[in-house]
Amino acid sequence: xxxxxxxxxxxxxxxxxxxxxxxxxxxxxxxxxxxxxxxxxxxxxxxxxxxxxxxxxxxxxxxxxxxxxxxxxxxxxxxxxxxxxxxxxxxxxxxxxxxxxxxxxxxxxxxxxxx
Amino acid sequence: xxxxxxxxxxxxxxxxxxxxxxxxxxxxxxxxxxxxxxxxxxxxxxxxxxxxxxxxxxxxxxxxxxxxxxxxxxxxxxxxxxxxxxxxxxxxxxxxxxxxxxxxxxxxxxxxx
Numbered sequence: 001x002x003x004x005x006x007x008x009x010x011x012x013x014x015x016x017x018x019x020x021x022x023x024x025x026x027x028x029x030x031x032x033x034x035x036x037x038x039x040x041x042x043x044x045x046x047x048x049x050x051x052x053x054x055x056x057x058x059x060x061x062x063x064x065x066x067x068x069x070x071x072x073x074x075x076x077x078x079x080x081x082x083x084x085x086x087x088x089x090x091x092x093x094x095x096x097x098x099x100x101x102x103x104x105x106x107x108x109x110x111x112x113x114x115x
Numbered sequence: 116x117x118x119x120x121x122x123x124x125x126x127x128x129x130x131x132x133x134x135x136x137x138x139x140x141x142x143x144x145x146x147x148x149x150x151x152x153x154x155x156x157x158x159x160x161x162x163x164x165x166x167x168x169x170x171x172x173x174x175x176x177x178x179x180x181x182x183x184x185x186x187x188x189x190x191x192x193x194x195x196x197x198x199x200x201x202x203x204x205x206x207x208x209x210x211x212x213x214x215x216x217x218x219x220x221x222x223x224x225x226x227x228x
Contacts, residue, residue: 001161034215043204043218044159093158102147102208104216106158 002028002096004107012113013084021079021110023094029074030096034104035067038091050077084114127225134195136222138188138205147208149216150179150190154201162190162203192224200226 003026013019023033031052036044048058048069056069068080081088091111095104128134140148146167151159165172165179165188172179178191188205202223206216 004158006158043220046215046217049215091156095158102216103161103164104149105161106151109156109158111156 001103002026002030002098002105004094004096004105006094006107006110008110009108010111010113012115014115015085016083018080018082019084019112021081021092021094021112023077023079023096023107025075025096028096028098028105030077031074032097033071033077034095034097035069035077035079036093036095038093038109044093081112084112086114088112089114124220125223125225127227128195130195130197130226130228132195134192134199134224134226136190136192136203136224138190138219140186140188140205140207140219142207142209143183143186145207145209148179148181148188149206149208150177151204151206151218152199152201153204153221159204195224195226197226197228200224
């Protein structure tokens with residue numbers, strides 16, 4: 001499967017600041033990447049689907065102006081949490097779609113804590 | 116709405132036992148199912164998958180069973196080891212040809228030495 005990395009692995013920020021999380025596909029050209037959010041002891045919830053070179057498709061209830069997604073290349077997608085608030089504290093995980101369209105390979109996640 | 120759910124939130128077993136984790140799904144149109152393992156603070160790790168044209172698939176120490184009649188999926192882990200301790204999620208692909216997964220709620224597997 002594809003090897004996926006995320007940076008940073010952990011970030012702590014003050015309320016009102018913006019945070020950028022990077023997702024890289026290290027050995028696979030990913031035309032589609034996904035961003036998930038996971039609260040403690042909960043399941044993964046899909047936030048948005050990111051296609052290289054086009055606008056992301058957001059799931060219902062996810063604010064596109066708050067969670068900015070950029071997928072400028074086949075190996076990099078970024079998620080920017082704008083004007084972060086404590087309720088945005090969560091574990092953010094990205095994944096890439098595999099060669100078989102219904103496969104996904106996940107990154108290690110980024111723990112965001114907003115003070 | 117339709118969702119994927121799990122019967123047991125926590126399963127505690129002894130090392131060497133066989134473990135069975137269950138998952139119920141409600142979307143009869145789903146045609147691809149995956150089991151993931153997630154250790155604390157890490158991303159999900161692929162374990163095994165199965166397509167709807169199969170009812171059983173085996174991997175190394177793991178077996179997935181699919182019963183489409185009752186919309187039930189299970190993961191069997193043979194000779195469970197402490198390293199198997201993690202949260203296990205089932206996921207379904209509801210749209211054939213598209214890589215969009217819906218995750219179940221997860222089951223915590225605790226393996227005692």
